Amino acid sequence: MSTALHAAAHADVSSAFPLVRTAHPVSEIERAAVLAAPGFGQYFTDHMASAVWTPEAGWHDRGVSALKPFSLHPGAAVLHYAQEIFEGLKAYRHADGSVWLFRPEVNARRFARSARRMGLPPLPEEDFLASVEALVRADEAWVPVSTGEESLYLRPFMFAAEISLGMRPSRSVQYCAIASPAQPFFGSVMRGLTLWVSTSYTRAARGGTGAAKCGGNYGASLAAQADAQRHGCDQVLYLDGAGEEGCIEESGAMNLFLVTSGGELITPAALGTILEGVTRDTVLALASEFGLKAVERPVTFAELREGIAEGTVTEVFAAGTAAVLTPVSGIKGEGYELRVGDGTSGQRTAALRARVLDIQYGRAEDPYGWMRRVV
Incomplete structure (x- = not known):
């Protein structure tokens, strides 16, 4: 498949997570300073992808919006029974300026397996892919130009959000994906x-x-x-x-x-x-x-x-x-x-x-x- 067709093939999928841009993005000067030395997992981009699950409505409220804190009741199930999963993958900028993901379908399938093991509702593969693609498109300016293995690290995760101390799978689940520019985890030197x-x-x-x-x-x-x-x-x-x-x-x-x-x-x-x-x-x-x-x-x-x-x-x-x-x-x-x-x-x-x-x-x-x- 050509590059243009490859991109077009996924455009409609990503629109399943509509974007509402933040009113307060990080300035270009601040972003450039972060990208010059991002470390690993220390800074985060302007937006996040999210969706909610309930037994009655299934997965709903999909979208990409401003990065913001969650407000959790002290009785939220995740805080007591650790019903939570996550994934990790990266977006890479190529020499021509294009941005690519590496085998995200495999991450999507593993995310679903992890969900089933933890008693969580599996996120459909198409939703997983749409959410991370929409997030990368929204925050494309945060994908570093690589001079030594820099990338944009993506962290999709899911947790039990129901307010309940009942020992059972949660009836309310929150999905989210956030992004963080990253340098090599162990540094650029190939030390053992x-x-x-x-x-x-x-x-x-x-x-x-x-x-x-x-x-x-x-x-x-x-x-x-x-x-x-x-x-x-x-x-x-x-x-x-x-x-x-x-x-x-x-x-x-x-x-x-x-x-x-x-x-x-x-x-x-x-x-x-x-x-x-x-x-x-x-x-x-x-x-x-x-x-x-x-x-x-x-x-x-x-x-x-x-x-x-x-x-x-x-x-x-x-x-x-x-x-x-x-x-x-x-x-x-x-x-x-x-x-x-x-x-x-x-x-x-x-x-x-x-x-x-x-x-x-x-x-x-x-x-x-x-x-x-x-x-």
Whole structure:
């Protein structure tokens, strides 16, 4: 599909979220100052997309309007039972000034899966796409011109808004999408992360909410993250059980990958206890381009430790929307410290990372049809 037709094909969909522009936008001077050094998640654009759900009316009151605070009753269900989900994706400005989303359909489908797991009404995929597209169009001036992986980070979320302490799914639900200009999450330098192997905390259990992108999973991770930082590490390496006898799962908010000397690209299998990341799926799809065989299977910590020590695990990296692909240079635990390879970013990690970014920023062809033009 041509660029013009691609944009036109989604124009009517986005109109499902009509725009009422703010009367008080951030000035051009203030916006330019923010875009010069946005950090990550510190500043927000002028507008937000929103919709409301009730059993009687379904999804309604769709629109894009001025960014403003929510007014919540102290008895709002989300404040007591954490019935909430969210997503994260980015808008990228290409060299010709156009703005694109990367695989937003996958985020839309995961958002619906998370909603069902948390007892929330799934937002139709077309509404998810329409809301984020309409928000990006409204705040297109906030999409940075990239000089070092800058982007506009989008955060769709949904929460239980009913005023009730009844222990049941909420009968009133609020959906919203906000946007924040962002620099690289770990900075522009490809430094390696050091992971702390947690034997005190686990991320999820079979039958739990591990595969859902819900706030409770991330709130529960903060103590483990603080523990990792006390030990001089950047992120946590979670196992699926107490002690070091289990299998590896995730690293903080990122999926993990191992590159082996035998040409395999291994990631823990998605068995309901880890998040099936969009970047994770992307990396698996790209593996064959780099002569790697993609493998999804359980990986014990003992296997990882032995592979690093013997040199059969040559690279380890983390993958996520915010982190893109970030190399792991070391793994620490009680009484030991392992260095991955020579402690620098591996060649396969760097090549895969460059490939993902080149597609996202329009520097390379997109043979997979992953990019979706918005502006």
